[in-house]
Amino acid sequence: MKNNLTVIKIPLAILLLLCLLDMPYGFYEFVRFVALIAFGILAYQSKEKENKSELIIYASLALLFQPFFKIALGRTLWNIVDVITAIYLLLNIVRNQKINKTL
Helix, strand or coil, X not given: CHHHHHHHHHHHHHHHHHCCXXXXXXXXXXXXXXXXXXXXXXXXXXXXXXXXXXXXXXXXXXXXXCCCCCCCCCHHHHHHHHHHHHHHHHHHHHHHHHHHHHC
């Protein structure tokens, strides 16, 4: 299962970091849809693993990035959110790999 989650987390982190560039508006809409789906899957997997803290984080991120009722944070704040979220996803991969090596 960890490989499936890594396959979700790495591309999502890359998409979030690409949001730092000056992209067409449609790209940001696309990222919001992808993020909603990806964070929904990650939240579900966290629920299955009974990891309540990750469930709350991923569900909150799904709500934040959802494209239907947009939260207007401004470009600068969204860039900060994108970077922090991408770093969290990548660090989470590293942490999970370390945990899996010790098991």
